[in-house]
Amino acid sequence: MILNEEQLLLRNTVADFLNKEAPIEALRMLRDKADAPAWEPELWRGLCELGAPAAAQPEEQGGLGFGAMGMGAIMIEVGRRLSASPLLSSAIFAQAVIRECGSAQQIGQLLPDLLSGDAVATVACQEGTHFEAETIRCFRENNQLTGCKNLVIDAASADYLLVTALDRQGHLCIGRIASDAPGVAITPRQLMDGRQYGSVSFTNATVEEWLEGEQVVSGFARALDETTVMLSAEMLGGSRELLERTVAYLQEREQFDVKIGTFQALQHRLAQAYCQLELAAASVYAAMNALDSAADNLAQYASRAKTLTGDIYQHLSNEAVQMHGGMGVTDEMDIGLFLKRSRVCNQLLGDSAYHKDRFATLRGC
Amino acid sequence: MDERDLFRQEVREWLETHCPVSQRQPIVREEQIWAGSQATFPSADAQAWFEAMRDRGWTAPSWPAEYGGGGLDPDQARILEQEMARLRCRPPLYDMGLWMLGPALLAYGSPEQKATHLPRIVRGEVRWAQGYSEPGAGSDLASLSTRALDAGDHFVVSGTKIWTTRADVADWIFCLVRTDADAPKREGISFLLIDMHSQGVSTRPIALISGESEFCQTFFDEVKVPKANLVGELNEGWAVAKELLKHERKLMATMESITEKVDVGLVELAKSRLAVTDQGRLANADLRARLAEHLMQADALSDLNELIYRGMKAGQLNPALPLTLKYIGTHEQQRKDELMLEILGADGLSMMSDTPELDRMVRNWAYNKAHTIAGGTSEIQLNIIARRGLGLPE
The missing domain is CATH 1.10.540.10 (Acyl-CoA dehydrogenase/oxidase, N-terminal domain)
Structure with a gap:
C-alpha cells in the first residue's frame, strides 16, 4: 500500500x-x-x-x-x-x-x-454521463460502426479510437478505428480545464479490427476501473497541491496585523479538509494496491476512490478560492486552474453521485 | 515458511485451544472483564480465557516479558491482533492501566515503579482510574488546580478530579497535580500515582444521558501520597501526560473495537425494517446514499490505519497522519450511531426497551457522544492538526 x-x-x-x-x-x-x-x-x-x-x-x-x-x-x-x-x-x-x-x-x-508512445489512442465509451453497457446505442454491422460518443478525451489528437459497441446479438465488442477514417466525425471542444475533448459520431465508419469475445465484458469493466483509479490519483495530487498552496498563503497573508492562518475558523476548516483528504488518499492507495494484487472487488475500490477524491477536490478547490480572497478569483492565480480541472475530473468516467450509487449497489444497500 | 508464518501458526493453534467458543463473539458491556480487586467474571469460560491470556502475558502482548508482558515485537503483536480478530476473540482484560498508564510508565517510570505496577496491571489485579480533568480544567487541562504540597517524605493532595471512569471501584488513580503554584501553567504540574484506598479519597458517580454512570467525580481531602509515587521529575508531569494522551487518542480512534461491539450491520438492519425495491435496494434513496457514504468512510479509515502502520514500518510516515485518527474515528462512530437511530425510527426512542440488543444500540448512541469530548475534544484535535500537522501559525 x-x-x-x-x-x-x-x-x-x-x-x-x-x-x-x-x-x-x-x-x-x-x-x-x-x-x-x-x-x-x-x-x-x-x-x-x-x-x-x-x-x-x-x-x-x-x-x-x-x-x-x-x-x-x-x-x-x-x-x-x-x-x-x-x-x-x-x-x-x-x-x-x-x-x-x-x-x-x-x-x-x-x-x-x-x-x-509512438502511437496515441483514446477510448470512446461514454454516451451519457458515464459508461453503461446496457444503454449503448453504438452498433456493429459487419465491419462498420454507427452511433455517437461524447466526452472522448483527446479525441481529435489520437491516432485511433477504441469504441464500445454492441453487435447484432447484443454482445459488447470494441472497434478499433482510425480517427481520420471515413464516416468518423469528431467535434473537438476545449473544456474549462484547457484540455481537449471531443464528441464523435460514426456513420457506417469502417472499423480496422474488433476486440471481441467472452473476455470483453469483464475486461472492459476492469480497464474502466483501472482508469478510474488512475484519474482518482490525479485528483488526489490536485487536492494535495490546493491544500499546500492554501496553507502557504495563510502562513504569509496578513490582515488585522496578524497572519490570517492564526484564525481558528480557518484552521478548523483546513484541518477538517485535511482529514478528508487523507481518507481519500488512503482510498486511492488501497485501490492501486487492489489493482496490483488483482483483488476481486476492484469495482468497490475504484468507486470509493473516485467518490472521495471527487468530493475533496471539489471542496478544497472551493475553500482554496475562498481563502485566497480576491486573488482567488483572478485568472492570474493558479487556484482557478485547479478549480476548473476538478470540475472536469469529477465528470469524467462517472461523477461522485454515480460512483456512490454504484458503490451502494455493490454493498447491497 | 518464514519465522512470521511459524509464529502465526503457533498463535492460531494456541488461540484455537485456549479461547472458549463462548468468548469468540462480539463483546457486550456486561461481560467485559475489568481488572481490579473487585473484578468479577461473567462466566467460567470468561475467567478461563482471561487466565490463559494473562499467564501467557498476552493481556499486554508488547510489554517486556520481565514485567509479565508478552515480549512480542510489533510484527508479532500485529499477528496476534489479526489472529484474535479472525477468531473474533474477545479482549481478555479491560483496564486504563493496561491502555494508558503502562505505556507511560514504560517510558517514564523508575525501575521500582515498573517492577511494582506493571506486573499487577498485566495480571489484572489492580483497576486504574485516570485523574486529569477537573471541573475548572477541561480542554484547558494545564489550568488544573488540584494541589500536592511537599510534606517531607510525602505529598499532601487536595482538590477534585472529574470524569474519572469508574473511580468508585478503582484501586489506584494516576493524577496530574499542581506542585508549583507560581510556575507557568504547564511547568508546575507533576504526575502522581495515588492509592484509592488512602484516607481522604471519596467518589461520587455522575449520571449520564445514556442512563449509565461510568464516570465519577473524585475528591481528595488532604490525602497523604508517598514521594516514591511521583512519576518522572517533579514539575515535569506534563511530558508524561502528553505521552499518555497519545495512547488514549489512539485508543479512542479504535474505541469500537475495545468497547461494546454491537455488530450492527446497518445495511441488514435497514433492509429488515424499511421498504426495499424490486431490485432489492433500499427504497429511501437519500438514506441509501448516506449509508454508502458511511461505508466508504469506514473502509477508508481502516485503509488509513493500514497505511499508517505500513508507513511507520517503512520509516516513511508523515507525522501529521496519526493526528487525524481520533477526530475521524469518533465522528464516524457517531455518524453510524445516528444512522442506526434513524433506521430504528420510533422503536429507537425508548431507552428501556424489552429487547436488550435494541436497548444497547440506543444507549451507545447516547454514550458515544462522549467520544468527541473525552481524550481531547474534536475542537482541540482540529487545533492540533492545523498547527502541528499543517504548520499553521499559533
Whole structure:
C-alpha cells in the first residue's frame, strides 16, 4: 500500500522532469494557444523517453513493471502540476482496454506502440454521463460502426479510437478505428480545464479490427476501473497541491496585523479538509494496491476512490478560492486552474453521485 | 515458511485451544472483564480465557516479558491482533492501566515503579482510574488546580478530579497535580500515582444521558501520597501526560473495537425494517446514499490505519497522519450511531426497551457522544492538526 524504493525513485524522477518541463505555466500557454493542441509534443516525447507510458505494464509485456502503484504515483505528480498529456487517455485507458479485451495477437501488435508512445489512442465509451453497457446505442454491422460518443478525451489528437459497441446479438465488442477514417466525425471542444475533448459520431465508419469475445465484458469493466483509479490519483495530487498552496498563503497573508492562518475558523476548516483528504488518499492507495494484487472487488475500490477524491477536490478547490480572497478569483492565480480541472475530473468516467450509487449497489444497500 | 508464518501458526493453534467458543463473539458491556480487586467474571469460560491470556502475558502482548508482558515485537503483536480478530476473540482484560498508564510508565517510570505496577496491571489485579480533568480544567487541562504540597517524605493532595471512569471501584488513580503554584501553567504540574484506598479519597458517580454512570467525580481531602509515587521529575508531569494522551487518542480512534461491539450491520438492519425495491435496494434513496457514504468512510479509515502502520514500518510516515485518527474515528462512530437511530425510527426512542440488543444500540448512541469530548475534544484535535500537522501559525 506504500511505494517501494523503486517506485519512490520513479516518482521523484517524474516530479523533477515535470517541474522543469511541465509546470503549471505550461498548461496556461497550451490553453491560450490559437490552435489549441491537446498536449505539447515535446513534453509527451520527454515523458515517453522517461518510460512513463510503460510504467505500469509488467516487464514480460514490454513494460517497466512499476505496477499500478508506480503509475498512480506518476498521476499524483501530474495532478499536482495539471500537466497535459495523453497519459490518461492512451497510456492508461487505451493500454488497459487492449490488454484486457484484445486477443494475444492484437496485444502483440498494438501494445508496443502505446508503451513507447509512438502511437496515441483514446477510448470512446461514454454516451451519457458515464459508461453503461446496457444503454449503448453504438452498433456493429459487419465491419462498420454507427452511433455517437461524447466526452472522448483527446479525441481529435489520437491516432485511433477504441469504441464500445454492441453487435447484432447484443454482445459488447470494441472497434478499433482510425480517427481520420471515413464516416468518423469528431467535434473537438476545449473544456474549462484547457484540455481537449471531443464528441464523435460514426456513420457506417469502417472499423480496422474488433476486440471481441467472452473476455470483453469483464475486461472492459476492469480497464474502466483501472482508469478510474488512475484519474482518482490525479485528483488526489490536485487536492494535495490546493491544500499546500492554501496553507502557504495563510502562513504569509496578513490582515488585522496578524497572519490570517492564526484564525481558528480557518484552521478548523483546513484541518477538517485535511482529514478528508487523507481518507481519500488512503482510498486511492488501497485501490492501486487492489489493482496490483488483482483483488476481486476492484469495482468497490475504484468507486470509493473516485467518490472521495471527487468530493475533496471539489471542496478544497472551493475553500482554496475562498481563502485566497480576491486573488482567488483572478485568472492570474493558479487556484482557478485547479478549480476548473476538478470540475472536469469529477465528470469524467462517472461523477461522485454515480460512483456512490454504484458503490451502494455493490454493498447491497 | 518464514519465522512470521511459524509464529502465526503457533498463535492460531494456541488461540484455537485456549479461547472458549463462548468468548469468540462480539463483546457486550456486561461481560467485559475489568481488572481490579473487585473484578468479577461473567462466566467460567470468561475467567478461563482471561487466565490463559494473562499467564501467557498476552493481556499486554508488547510489554517486556520481565514485567509479565508478552515480549512480542510489533510484527508479532500485529499477528496476534489479526489472529484474535479472525477468531473474533474477545479482549481478555479491560483496564486504563493496561491502555494508558503502562505505556507511560514504560517510558517514564523508575525501575521500582515498573517492577511494582506493571506486573499487577498485566495480571489484572489492580483497576486504574485516570485523574486529569477537573471541573475548572477541561480542554484547558494545564489550568488544573488540584494541589500536592511537599510534606517531607510525602505529598499532601487536595482538590477534585472529574470524569474519572469508574473511580468508585478503582484501586489506584494516576493524577496530574499542581506542585508549583507560581510556575507557568504547564511547568508546575507533576504526575502522581495515588492509592484509592488512602484516607481522604471519596467518589461520587455522575449520571449520564445514556442512563449509565461510568464516570465519577473524585475528591481528595488532604490525602497523604508517598514521594516514591511521583512519576518522572517533579514539575515535569506534563511530558508524561502528553505521552499518555497519545495512547488514549489512539485508543479512542479504535474505541469500537475495545468497547461494546454491537455488530450492527446497518445495511441488514435497514433492509429488515424499511421498504426495499424490486431490485432489492433500499427504497429511501437519500438514506441509501448516506449509508454508502458511511461505508466508504469506514473502509477508508481502516485503509488509513493500514497505511499508517505500513508507513511507520517503512520509516516513511508523515507525522501529521496519526493526528487525524481520533477526530475521524469518533465522528464516524457517531455518524453510524445516528444512522442506526434513524433506521430504528420510533422503536429507537425508548431507552428501556424489552429487547436488550435494541436497548444497547440506543444507549451507545447516547454514550458515544462522549467520544468527541473525552481524550481531547474534536475542537482541540482540529487545533492540533492545523498547527502541528499543517504548520499553521499559533
